[in-house]
Amino acid sequence: MxxxxxxxxxxxxxxxxxxxxxxxxxxxxxxGELNILLVRRKQQPCKGMWALPGGFIDLALDKTVDDAAQRKLQEKTGLKSAYLEQVETIGSPSRDPRGWALTVLYFALIDITKINDNELEENTKWLSVRDLDQTKLAFDHNLIVHKALDRLRAKACYTALPIELMPSEFTLSELQAVFSTILNREFQAKSFRQRVLSAKMVEETGKSKISGKRPAKLYRSTEIDRDTYFSRPLLDKGS
Amino acid sequence: MxxxxxxxxxxxxxxxxxxxxxxxxxxxxxxGELNILLVRRKQQPCKGMWALPGGFIDLALDKTVDDAAQRKLQEKTGLKSAYLEQVETIGSPSRDPRGWALTVLYFALIDITKINDNELEENTKWLSVRDLDQTKLAFDHNLIVHKALDRLRAKACYTALPIELMPSEFTLSELQAVFSTILNREFQAKSFRQRVLSAKMVEETGKSKISGKRPAKLYRSTEIDRDTYFSRPLLDKGS
DNA sequence: GCAATAGTGTCTCTTAGACAGTATGCG
DNA sequence: CGCATACTGTCTAAGAGACACTATTGC
Structure with missing residues (x-):
């Protein structure tokens, strides 16, 4: 044949x-808190429960899996661009009552100042990741959200990925606070600045932010940041 | 409803x-060369071409996606256990003539001494990764095999993953040669030994390997190696 | 002894972390 | 001025790379 x-x-x-x-x-x-976007399911199954945004790959609309993720991101947030990374694909016969279900998990990092609140759909909310364990999500979403969080935390140890959560201009103190939040540990201002500056992950804008006390220089992210590694990782194995 | x-x-x-x-x-x-297992396709489509081993997820046999990967590994090599890691999921309407096709790509690292040659199916061969670019594979397999290789090389920069390619006992010179092959750069014996020993990735067996010249101590991998990082990465960005 | 491979001593350089000290704004 | 926050100077320690050196085998 x-x-x-x-x-x-x-x-x-x-x-x-x-x-x-x-x-x-x-x-x-x-x-100052890491939050995750949840949607309340309008349809069966798990109707009424909070879940990760997502849905079926649309064979007509999506030319790649990344396209499907991009489309879902835009449907829920109105954002056309954001940092998007595939985490893992999970499948089993028991995770969805409709049958053997396979899901490709992505995480997205967005700058909250770019979101118009009126673009957020109804039945949508931000939840602090601190409160995740007290919230029962639909399907196996409690499990998979932890996989995404683990990936984000792992990458924050050796890349400048958290910059993607920042507004277009930010101070190094603010960036340091974000790393502290994500990795749940303190950093020395001296070595933190040295790390991000020597790796050329950020550059000065020339502007300053006046916030009451001594003004802080404003930085923006450089182009080369996504896969730029720190010269040594922010070891965080302990916690 | x-x-x-x-x-x-x-x-x-x-x-x-x-x-x-x-x-x-x-x-x-x-x-001393990194090789990849290929199978010649017995069925349509792409009949007769060399391809990565793989196949459909079997809803009856596979309880997870990892199970499906494990099953494929065993079908092709006879191995029940090996290091297995999910790399990425790729999908598009054009990569398979049968329609919108989604594949979950895994890589496996195996100790070749554990393979019985008679367990290898017919129409199966090992190809040196050096020769990959001169070989036209079925579907988009040239592309995705590079994704797997990239992942392997990236992880070899900061973890002891290549140990999974070694026999159960090996010398540090042999291990160093494997890292050199994978990362395509030389290492200083002194610092290489210091790295793997201080990270406790290997331990002495007490035995030695007599190979003509000075005997070399034999090591085995420790339990903690898969996600143990080098204190500083084997930077390899240049090459 | 010699060749060959295994493995070490030691120096230098880079960089993280600690921590005290300086700088610059506001009231 | 005092206070808070931003930022730096300087010391220490760890680890990587370079490279010469020693160690242990077979012949």
Whole structure:
């Protein structure tokens, strides 16, 4: 049989295949806390429960899996661009009552100041990651949100990824506070500044932020930051 | 409508969903070279071409995606255990002529001395990764094998992962040679030994390997190696 | 002894962390 | 001025790389 004949007779609906979704762990910083976006499920299954934003890959709309993630991000936040990274794909027959379900988990880091509150859909809320363990989410979302968090924390140890959570201009004290929040440890101002400056992860804007006390220089992120590593990792194995 | 009613009426075959596969980049060391396992496709599509081992997730056999990867590994190599890591999930409407196809890519690191050659299926071969670019593989497998290689190389910069390619006992000179092969750079014996020993990635067996010249101490991998980081990465950004 | 491979002593350089000290704003 | 926050000077310690050196085998 030729490939052509084979394809003519091939019908995907003849096979049992998993249902395929994308789930998004969308993180932002609100009042110094790491938050994650949740949506209340409007439809069965798990109707009424809080869940990660996500949904089926749309074979007509999505040219890649990343496209599906991008589309979900835009549907829920209105944002066309943000840092997006695939974390892991999880599948099992028991995680969705409809059957063997496979989901591609992404995390997104967004600058909360870019969000118009009126662009947020109804039945949508930000939850501090501190409160995650007291919140029962739909499906296995409690589990997978931790996978996304673990990835974010791991990457924060050796890259400047948390910069993606910042507004376009920020002070180094603010950035240091963000790393402290994510990694749950304190840093010395001297060595923190040395790290991010010598790795050229940020550059001066020339402007300053006047906030009552001594003005702080404002920085912006450079282009080269996503896969720029610290010369030594911010070891955090202990905590 | 209750969840129960909803599920009763739900039929996955009513929807257009991607076909879902697992692909395996199985690496081993043969004569000091990193090799990858390829199989010649027995069936349409791409019949007769060399491809990564892989196949459909079997909803009856596989309880997780990792199970599917594990099953494929065993079918092709006979190995029940090996280091297995999910790399990335790739999907698009064009990568498989049968339709929108989603594949979960894994890499496996195996100790070649554990393979019985007669357990290898027919139409299976090891290819040196050096020769990959001269070999046209089925589907987008040239592309995705590079994703697996990139992951392996990135992890070799900061973890002891290449130990998984070694036999159960090995000398530090041999291990150093493996890192050199993978990362394509030389290392100083002094600092290399210092790194792996101080990170407690290996321990002495008490035995020695007599290979003509001065005997070399034999080491085995410790339990803690997979996510143990070097205190500073083996920077390799240049090459 | 010699060749070859295994493994070490020691110096230098870079960088993280500690911590005290200086700088610059406001009231 | 005092206070708070921003930022720096300087010392110490750890670890990586360079490289010469020693160690242990077979022949």
């Amino acid at each position: 030729s490939e052509e004949e084979y394809l003519k007779n091939y019908n995907i609906h003849d096979y049992d295949i998993p249902l395929s979704t994308v789930d998004m762990a969308i993180f932002s910083l609100i009042e | 209750s969840e129960e009613e909803y599920l009763k009426n739900y039929n996955i075959h009513d929807y257009d969903i991607p076909l879902s596969t697992v692909d395996m980049a199985i690496f081993s060391l043969i004569e």
